[in-house]
Amino acid sequence: xxxxxIAESAPLSENVDSVxxxxxxxxxxxxxxxxxxxxxxxxxxxxxVGILGxxxxxxxxxxxxxxxxxxxxxxxxxxxxxxxxxxxAAKLSRRVGIVFQNPNNQLFAQSVKSEIEFGLxxxxxxxxxxxxxxxxxxxxxxxxxxxxxxxMELSGGEKKRLCNALVLAWxxxxxxxxxxxxxxxxxxxxxxxxxxxLLLSEQKTIILVSHDMEFLWPLQPRMILMxxxxxxxxxxxxxxxRDRVSFSHANILAPQLVELFTELGDLGRFPADEFExxxxxxxxxxxxxxx
Amino acid sequence: xLASAIFVVSLVSHIEVLIVLITFTIALTFxxxxxxxxxxxxxxxxxxxxxxxxxxxxxFPVGLLxxxxxxxxxFAVIASSSLFFLTTTPDELEQVMRxxxxxxxxxxxxxxxxxxxxxxxxxxxQIMDAQKSRGLEFEKGNLMKRLxxxxxxxxxxxxxAVNRSLELAEAMDSRAYGAxxxxxxxxxxxxxxxxxxxxxxxxxxxxxxxYFALFGxxx
Numbered sequence: 001x002x003x004x005x006i007a008e009s010a011p012l013s014e015n016v017d018s019v020x021x022x023x024x025x026x027x028x029x030x031x032x033x034x035x036x037x038x039x040x041x042x043x044x045x046x047x048x049v050g051i052l053g054x055x056x057x058x059x060x061x062x063x064x065x066x067x068x069x070x071x072x073x074x075x076x077x078x079x080x081x082x083x084x085x086x087x088x089a090a091k092l093s094r095r096v097g098i099v100f101q102n103p104n105n106q107l108f109a110q111s112v113k114s115e116i117e118f119g120l121x122x123x124x125x126x127x128x129x130x131x132x133x134x135x136x137x138x139x140x141x142x143x144x145x146x147x148x149x150x151x152m153e154l155s156g157g158e159k160k161r162l163c164n165a166l167v168l169a170w171x172x173x174x175x176x177x178x179x180x181x182x183x184x185x186x187x188x189x190x191x192x193x194x195x196x197x198l199l200l201s202e203q204k205t206i207i208l209v210s211h212d213m214e215f216l217w218p219l220q221p222r223m224i225l226m227x228x229x230x231x232x233x234x235x236x237x238x239x240x241x242r243d244r245v246s247f248s249h250a251n252i253l254a255p256q257l258v259e260l261f262t263e264l265g266d267l268g269r270f271p272a273d274e275f276e277x278x279x280x281x282x283x284x285x286x287x288x289x290x291x
Numbered sequence: 292x293l294a295s296a297i298f299v300v301s302l303v304s305h306i307e308v309l310i311v312l313i314t315f316t317i318a319l320t321f322x323x324x325x326x327x328x329x330x331x332x333x334x335x336x337x338x339x340x341x342x343x344x345x346x347x348x349x350x351f352p353v354g355l356l357x358x359x360x361x362x363x364x365x366f367a368v369i370a371s372s373s374l375f376f377l378t379t380t381p382d383e384l385e386q387v388m389r390x391x392x393x394x395x396x397x398x399x400x401x402x403x404x405x406x407x408x409x410x411x412x413x414x415x416x417q418i419m420d421a422q423k424s425r426g427l428e429f430e431k432g433n434l435m436k437r438l439x440x441x442x443x444x445x446x447x448x449x450x451x452a453v454n455r456s457l458e459l460a461e462a463m464d465s466r467a468y469g470a471x472x473x474x475x476x477x478x479x480x481x482x483x484x485x486x487x488x489x490x491x492x493x494x495x496x497x498x499x500x501x502y503f504a505l506f507g508x509x510x
Contacts, residue, residue: 064420067424069420069423069424088423088428089420089423089424090423090426090427090428093423093424093425093426094426097424098424100417100420100421100424102417104447104450104451104454105414105417105418105421105447105451106418106421106422106425106443106447107447107450108442108443108445108446108447108450118425118427118443119425119426122425122426122427122428123426152450166425167424167425170426
């Protein structure tokens with residue numbers, strides 16, 4: 001199968017509670033280099049989506065269409081039923097929060113507190129609400145002790161946490177995390193996974209752009225594999241990891257647990273984490289003993 | 292060519308000379324086969340000359356001739372600068388500066404500054420995207436508000452640039468920058484026909500410039 005065929009055979013999700021809909025979206029950079037080709041995809045309310053792909057696959061370009069920073073060259077992007085063409089990024093961002101990869105590209109205020117307040121004031125929250133939401137964000141992300149420190153003085157992990165806090169402070173319905181695990185230690189990754197679960201329980205749509213398969217796999221998101229500006233595969237994590245052709249095209253390594261259980265022979269569903277794997281192996285061993 | 296253009300422009304206020312200078316610059320862009328890119332860069336910068344003309348003509352009572360003259364001077368400098376930067380790579384510039392025996396550190400500072408302009412530009416775009424995503428509208432509000440809106444852009448841009456320069460310094464140190472006092476270059480620039488031509492043309496232009504400045508006319 002060549003790239004085109006793989007892209008065409010990728011299943012389209014059904015139209016239930018769709019919050020974002022891409023219809024035949026093409027996008028070319030101002031210098032004429034195409035970045036997205038014929039993207040049609042939908043994201044639902046309360047859904048966890050992992051967008052995977054090698055560098056330059058078009059992942060970041062795709063998500064920048066959702067809050068209208070980029071507008072499609074052809075086709076349309078609808079967010080909550082409205083086309084992004086005539087809406088500004090600033091307006092759309094009220095409901096679509098993107099946490100960018102590099103914290104240094106956004107922190108500028110004199111204190112952590114005013115950094116969080118900045119977005120809230122831009123969206124016209126009243127003073128009382130600004131105070132409440134800022135306190136909530138400072139507490140939720142354990143930043144309260146830094147609230148008067150300068151954001152630039154924080155460590156890398158703290159800056160990243162602040163970036164999550166300042167976006168989630170205005171409570172967007174769609175949360176997009178662009179490469180959230182880059183440069184993060186295992187403790188930060190664990191915190192991040194907890195955060196994702198918390199947001200999911202609040203029925204938010206979460207889109208994780210990453211090539212960190214080991215981070216995404218335990219969360220068992222719907223996975224979208226991208227390569228060369230196209231969607232190669234779209235389905236549940238279990239479905240997508242079985243699609244070895246798309247995987248190698250997207251230059252992504254399968255999670256180690258999947259590799260291990262593939263070697264062990266087909267045991268049905270791949271375990272999401274080490275505990276599930278342990279149970280599965282124990283079950284096999286008892287079965288073998290009984291034989 | 293850039294040097295002689297600036298030289299001539301600073302000395303001469305005769306419209307004829309300026310027109311000859313500009314024509315010659317444009318002719319050189321044809322010779323260098325960069326007409327398209329030159330045109331692009333000029334459509335971006337040339338309005339500056341127009342603004343200078345309008346300002347001088349309408350705001351300050353200097354008269355049509357002087358206003359045209361000043362605008363043409365500016366245009367000549369912009370055109371020759373564009374020509375220079377479109378035909379000369381930072382590497383070549385570095386070698387020329389070495390050839391003049393400028394201090395190596397100074398040369399390096401200049402080369403890095405030139406090379407990082409596009410990188411800084413990309414940074415600025417990314418920062419704008421990030422701040423727009425936080426509800427900032429750069430194009431909205433009165434002048435004061437717009438000025439204040441640049442703070443969320445400028446502060447991270449400067450911070451990123453400073454950080455990068457520190458990292459770059461470390462990276463250069465770890466690659467033994469400065470280990471040799473007078474580094475030699477792997478490539479050596481050679482004068483060829485077009486170099487001789489532009490050099491002689493530049494000298495001729497500059498001589499005319501001096502002559503005009505001294506006597507005010509050709510004969």
